[in-house]
Structure formats: C-alpha cells, structure tokens
Amino acid sequence: MSVVVRPVSGWRDRREFVDLPYRLHSTSGVWVPPLRLERHIFLMRSQNAYFTHGDAQLFLAWRDGRVVGRISAQYDDNFNAFHGNRWGMFGFLEFEDAADILPPMLEAAEIWLRAHGRDHMIGPMDFGMNDESGVQIEGFERMPFIKQPWHPPYYAVRCEEAGLAKAMDLLMYELVISDRSKILPVVFKLAEKVEPRHGIKIRRMSRRSLRRDMDAFAEVYNEAWSENWGFVPYSEKDLDVYAQEMQLVFDRNWYMVAETESGETAAIAITIPDINQVLMRMQGRLLPFGWWHFLRKGRTIDRVRVGFLGVKNEFQHTGVAAALYVEHFDTASRVRQKWGEMGWILxxxxxxxxxxxxMGGRVVRRFRVYGRDL
Incomplete structure (x- = not known):
C-alpha cells in the first residue's frame, strides 16, 4: 500500500501525532517518553508562545489505515525578520523504517511552506532551535537529556536518501563537573581576577525573581547568541512561557547571573537538572504513580544540562565566562549533580x-540539521 500524507485534523489525529514516538521507540532502552499531557499542551496554539510570531501545520503519514510517520511545517516571522530571509522549517520528525515514508512527508511540508511564501526549508526542529532540534547521528546508546531528541540510526540514513543536505551539526559535550583537575589552570587564573579587577559578582536566581531574571537572560541571549546560525530573539511572550516552564525544573544552585557593582547584567548561566531521569520512571504519565516520582525528583537527578552560558560583548575580556565555569565545578562539589552535558554548540x-x-569536555552526541531549497 502506498503512503498517504494528510494534515492533522481534530482530536483523534492529534492523539495519533503525539502517540507515534511512544510506539516507535518504547523498546529502545534509552528513549525518554515525555509527558503526553505536556506534548498536547505544547501543540496548542493558545498555550505555545511560538504561535504569537509563527504558524505551523502538522501532518500524518498513513499506510493501510495506520500512522507510519509524522512531520510539521512551520515558519517564524521573528526568525525571518532578524535574518532577512524567507526560510521555513520542518520538525517533529518521526517515521517507521521504510524508504517510501519520508519523501512524501517532506513534499507535504514543502508544498505548505511554498504556499506561505517560503523559499528554503531547514530542520528538524520542534518548533524552534531551542526546542528539540536535529536528527541524531552520534550517541545513540546514551539516554537523552532534557530537550534533546533521540532517534535510531536509520533516521539519518533515510534523510540523506530523501535528498536532504547537511546545514549544520549541533554538538553536545560531556562534562564531569566535579573533577576540577580536568580544567586548564588558566581558567582558574581568569576567574580569580573577575571580581577584584572588574567588580563583577555572581549571584543565584530565586523562584520569586525568576521572571525578572528571564529579562536579564534575554538581554544577554539576544546579544551573545545573535551571530549564531539559526538564532531567533526571545520575545516578551516567549519569556513569560519560558519562565513558567523553568519553575518546574528550577534549582537555585544552577541558575546564575553575573552582575557589575551597578547591577548591570554581564553574563548569565542557566543549567537545568535533567528531569529526563524522572520522566523515564514516569513513562509518560502522571497517573497512577508518575506524580510520586516527580515529587521525589531531588533524590533521582544526578546530572545536569548546561543549556545557556553567555556573556555580553562588552564583558568578553573580563574572564566572567571562566568564573561561571568555575562556579559550576564548585557547585557540583556540594550537590548531588556531579556531571552533565553542555550544549548544543554549533x-x-x-x-x-x-x-x-x-574544561575537559568531550563530544558525545551530534545532531544534524538539514536544509533544502524549495
């Protein structure tokens, strides 16, 4: 039977879209099932800030009455305005291992993007680069961290067979952040001079100040990451939603702001305890016992993802990045989390x-973003 690709329409299709990866990857041993409720909320236009500056269409691939693949097509007005282009994206890529599934899904995404004025397509990403992005091409044996995709090896093979070309690789580094011996001595020397020479101190965020500190984060992010491929500035609505998400995984030990004596933000670091270790036990559901694992997350999580560590351009010379690195190692010496991954990094x-x-890091995962002219 041939593959037929149709837009998602109605609750039943949405449920099929959300459920597909559970069926494809549940026996992998390392794939982490997200909360189904969270996935449904993430796809809701009324709940996801992405839809205040972008649009998307979800598709399902069917064969003989059953779903064999899924894909999204989307575009981000903020991305297009910042880069001065008409690119679109595809994402949420999942499919069974058959050569005839991916090509018609890509074609459906391309048709939708062309109809909305796009001339180039990159992906996968769900919906943007700071969500799950890329197709995994290295590190299949490792359990993914929060906001990391996991794919079996055939995904990359099918993508290349379908004619997608590499646009960019995203790297994840493993760091044993309790082992100071792995850091080059120059990092400590730079860190020691930050406060006496430049008057910059590091403070921790709090739950109460988190939304305000997200403004400081955006200030640094929108400057320090602005030259990066795929960058999209955070909007006010993005920050509102992001702060709410952060409350669920907040740990004061790992959320840091570097400030001058006058209170100006110089740099920021947001490191997230890896809630995936808890989600693996919850198996995608709050009930009947998933909530119990979530409440006990502090006893489960022993690793972190260093997701954002950035410095404003005017403070690049101060060594404040080194101070934040050392602060991570000092923190690991007194808390449960002793190691983690840093990235992604282009x-x-x-x-x-x-x-x-x-810092003694080593690349342990690689994700590939593909592109194609429309």
Missing part, C-alpha cells in the same frame, strides 16, 4: 568548542 562556534576542550 560545530562552527570555534570559541565555545575550544572552551569545552579547556
């Missing part, structure tokens, strides 16, 4: 890749 970001090497 393969073209020489400064950050060199910094990770100086």
């Amino acid at each position: 393969e073209t970001n020489r400064n950050m890749n060199r910094a990770m090497e100086a």
Whole structure:
C-alpha cells in the first residue's frame, strides 16, 4: 500500500501525532517518553508562545489505515525578520523504517511552506532551535537529556536518501563537573581576577525573581547568541512561557547571573537538572504513580544540562565566562549533580568548542540539521 500524507485534523489525529514516538521507540532502552499531557499542551496554539510570531501545520503519514510517520511545517516571522530571509522549517520528525515514508512527508511540508511564501526549508526542529532540534547521528546508546531528541540510526540514513543536505551539526559535550583537575589552570587564573579587577559578582536566581531574571537572560541571549546560525530573539511572550516552564525544573544552585557593582547584567548561566531521569520512571504519565516520582525528583537527578552560558560583548575580556565555569565545578562539589552535558554548540562556534576542550569536555552526541531549497 502506498503512503498517504494528510494534515492533522481534530482530536483523534492529534492523539495519533503525539502517540507515534511512544510506539516507535518504547523498546529502545534509552528513549525518554515525555509527558503526553505536556506534548498536547505544547501543540496548542493558545498555550505555545511560538504561535504569537509563527504558524505551523502538522501532518500524518498513513499506510493501510495506520500512522507510519509524522512531520510539521512551520515558519517564524521573528526568525525571518532578524535574518532577512524567507526560510521555513520542518520538525517533529518521526517515521517507521521504510524508504517510501519520508519523501512524501517532506513534499507535504514543502508544498505548505511554498504556499506561505517560503523559499528554503531547514530542520528538524520542534518548533524552534531551542526546542528539540536535529536528527541524531552520534550517541545513540546514551539516554537523552532534557530537550534533546533521540532517534535510531536509520533516521539519518533515510534523510540523506530523501535528498536532504547537511546545514549544520549541533554538538553536545560531556562534562564531569566535579573533577576540577580536568580544567586548564588558566581558567582558574581568569576567574580569580573577575571580581577584584572588574567588580563583577555572581549571584543565584530565586523562584520569586525568576521572571525578572528571564529579562536579564534575554538581554544577554539576544546579544551573545545573535551571530549564531539559526538564532531567533526571545520575545516578551516567549519569556513569560519560558519562565513558567523553568519553575518546574528550577534549582537555585544552577541558575546564575553575573552582575557589575551597578547591577548591570554581564553574563548569565542557566543549567537545568535533567528531569529526563524522572520522566523515564514516569513513562509518560502522571497517573497512577508518575506524580510520586516527580515529587521525589531531588533524590533521582544526578546530572545536569548546561543549556545557556553567555556573556555580553562588552564583558568578553573580563574572564566572567571562566568564573561561571568555575562556579559550576564548585557547585557540583556540594550537590548531588556531579556531571552533565553542555550544549548544543554549533560545530562552527570555534570559541565555545575550544572552551569545552579547556574544561575537559568531550563530544558525545551530534545532531544534524538539514536544509533544502524549495
């Protein structure tokens, strides 16, 4: 039977869209089932801030009455305005291992994007680069961290067979953040000079100040990441939703702001205890016992994802990044979390890749974003 791709329409289709990866990956041993409720909320236009500056269409691939694949097509007006282009994206990519499934799904996404004035397509990403992005091409044996995709090896093979071309690789570094011996001595020397020479101190965020500190985060992010491939500035609505999400995984030990004596934000670091370790036990559901594992997450999580560590351009010379690195190692010496992963980091970001090497990091995962002209 041939594959037929149709737009998602109605609750039953939405449920099929959400449920597909559970069927495809539940026996992998490492794939982490997200909360089904969270996935449904994430796809709701009324709940996801993405839809205040973008639009999307979900598709399902059917064969003989059963779902064999899914894909989204989307575009982000903020991305297009910042980069001055008409690119679109595809995402939420899942499919069975058959050569005839992915091509018609990509075609459906392309037709929708062309109808909305797009001339190039990149992906996968769900919906943007700071959600799950890329197709995994290395590190299949490792359990993914929060907001990391996991795919079996055939995904990359089918993508290349379908004619998708590499656009960018995203790297994840493993860091044993309790082992100070792996850091180059120059990092400590730089860190020691930050406060006496430049008057910059590091403070921790609090739950009460989290939304206000998200404004400081956006200030740094929108400057420090602005030259990165795929960058999209955070909007006010994005920050409102992001702060709400952060409350669920907040740990004061790992949310840091570096400030001058006058209170100006110089740098920021947001490191997230890996809730995936808890979600693995919850198996995608709050009931009947998933909530119990969530309440006991502090006893379960022993690893973190260093997701954002950025410095404003005017403070690049101060060594404040080194101070934040050292603060991570000091924190790990007194809390349960002793190791983690840093990234993603663009393969073209020489400064950050060199910094990770100086910290004793090693690349353990690689995700590939593909592109195609429309």
